[in-house]
Amino acid sequence: MNIAIVGTGYVGLVTGTCFAETGACVTCIDTNVEKINSLKKGIIPIYEPGLEDMVQRNVKAGRLSFSTSLEECLDKVSIVFSAVGTPPNEDGSADLQYVLEVARTIGATMTKYVLVVTKSTVPVGTAKKVKAVIEEEQRKRGVNIEFDVASNPEFLKEGNAINDFMTPDRVVVGVESEKAKELMSRLYRPFLLNNFRVIFMDIPSAEMTKYAANSMLATRISFMNDIANLCELVGADVNMVRSGIGSDTRIGRKFLYPGCGYGGSCFPKDVKALIKTAEEHGYTMRVLKMVEEVNEAQKDILFRKLSAYYQGDLKGKTIAMWGLAFKPETDDMREAPALVLIQKLLEAGCQVRAYDPAAMEEAKRRVGDSVYYARDMYDALLDADALLMVTEWKEFRLPAWGVIKKTMNRPVIFDGRNIYDMQELTEQGITYHCIGK
Incomplete structure (x- = not known):
């Protein structure tokens, strides 16, 4: 054919x-x-x-x-x-x-x-x-x-x-x-x-199916981010909560991972488009409007945690970022949380040292020379006052903690994807902050 x-x-x-x-x-x-x-x-x-x-x-x-x-x-x-x-x-x-x-x-x-x-x-x-x-x-x-x-x-x-x-x-x-x-x-x-x-x-149902699918997945992400933020306030562990509700076959485990927000070419655009389609037909997608609102707020959660840690005094601090793409295995930075974080950090007077296995050229195109593009993940940590873990690339999952402590000015990690174990890092002498715990 x-x-x-x-x-x-x-x-x-x-x-x-x-x-x-x-x-x-x-x-x-x-x-x-x-x-x-x-x-x-x-x-x-x-x-x-x-x-x-x-x-x-x-x-x-x-x-x-x-x-x-x-x-x-x-x-x-x-x-x-x-x-x-x-x-x-x-x-x-x-x-x-x-x-x-x-x-x-x-x-x-x-x-x-x-x-x-x-x-x-x-x-x-x-x-x-x-x-x-x-x-x-x-x-x-x-x-x-x-x-x-x-x-x-x-x-x-x-x-x-x-x-x-x-x-x-x-x-x-x-x-x-x-x-x-x-x-x-x-x-x-x-x-x-x-x-x-x-x-x-029929054709209208097929057209709707795509938007409905992506909007449902976006809803699950924002829902878990909302739950994670409440877990921190009440002393619960979102990982335990996720395991508990995910074992319910009616719910399942997929897309229940809290983090620093979704991005990419699909979810943000499709949620907006479905909201707009509803408006054109005189209907309000109330749930999706909140999904979008939660996600936009979640994109700067690592910045808020970092600012609270340093009591609002970030001027002159060197901040390392691991991950720029909106997810692993892509160089796509459309609507990526990293873009929001970089902007917030620069506005606060920080120096940013960033590394991503695939998205460095895309970041240069979008951000220019306002940040330092590291040669590798450890180069990004040189004299850093904090590390923001933004994209969960596989190579970031088992770092050399000893090298991190020697390289950073202060060994403190803000994990936006909850990939590290708090007890392990505490035993290593590293201050650790994550989402929903």
Whole structure:
């Protein structure tokens, strides 16, 4: 099967590469000439474990190619996936200009049937807008060529995207015709053979499912952060509480980890977009508004703890930061708690020494030279008055405590992900603060 993926960002590149891995012939398209030229050379613009090898393997096999022109390949494909960006507008709504531009190109160029599938995260009702744009472009040309639209939201976790795609919990597909369902069934047949669930539904339900899923996960995170903050006030241990409620099969253990807030390209944007969608329909998402409020407050909890420790006198202090990306196994810093912390620290007159295994270049792009970018995790600690543990990369989990004590000016750790043991650090002579204990 020949398919096109428009957009070579995180979702588009992973989707196209994984479909090629299952045997489809895939053309990934992007208007960014420099990015396409880099991809043709095997240079991957994002950090995602295993993706580079898979791209190079499928390019070599002839199943994966890259282009800057959708028009040139439209007659050769039966399915076009739209995986372009949908950044938030100032009011929190999703910006659909790129999604609708893809639709315009298809309507103005198509000469035969094509199934247009939205892969981007888009508000409910977007498929209707895509369909209307394609029909309008056809009317301008004086043609009436059959086509279908569908919704196939992605559920990829950054850092584990390939495994998520190849062995999914479920695949959600919204269709409105039997022809579209048959095409999508053929495309996903390799997954059906492995007994993975492909769930067909109507298009509005598929569009809503993506937002509802991410909003539920964000809600669990903010709920646990709220519980953790109360645990500190009443003398409870949030880790014990998490274990207690997580063993209830109705609740489960996933996404019950307290910390210094969520970030990334999905949760913040999707929560805002769902709140905005509700407002446009005269409804208020009261729970989600509080989810967002709790999360924004949680992003500076480490700063508040640090400030309280030094009784508000942070001017001239050297603060080390381990982790800049919003989560491990990615270089993504969109909405990352680290950005809030850096801003607060600099405003307080601190010197910041930061290290992240993958996100250093991204941090330089976002923050510039306002912080010191350490060579490694221990270089970040040199003469530091405190360490903020922000992103739970594996290499941070078993540090050399003796080196930490010798390197830091004062051995005090503020653990924003609760990965260390308080008793162990106390025995090592290190002052330790965490979340919810």
